[in-house]
Amino acid sequence: MNKAQLVTAMAQKSELTKKDAQAALTSLQKVITKSLAEGDQVQINGFGTFALSYYPARTGRNPQTGASIEIEGANKAVFKASKALKDVL
Structure with a gap:
């Protein structure tokens, strides 16, 4: 699954448009990247760390x-x- 397919799947599973799903995914990537760059870990319960x-x-x-x-x-x-x-x- 690539990013475009992930955005499409996110939009189908939620009440978000593809544009909103892509914005949500992009912001998640930025938050995880920033936290790792600062030396912190990101733990998502039920998913992983x-x-x-x-x-x-x-x-x-x-x-x-x-x-x-x-x-x-x-x-x-x-x-x-x-x-x-x-x-x-």
């Missing part, structure tokens, strides 16, 4: 030359499904 996970620096290898390279550590967004969502799946 969006959080940051730090991946430390490590040594990798260039596949073309075989030379060792240092890969910087980074924060990555992760999603952990709630028990209710896991039970449905």
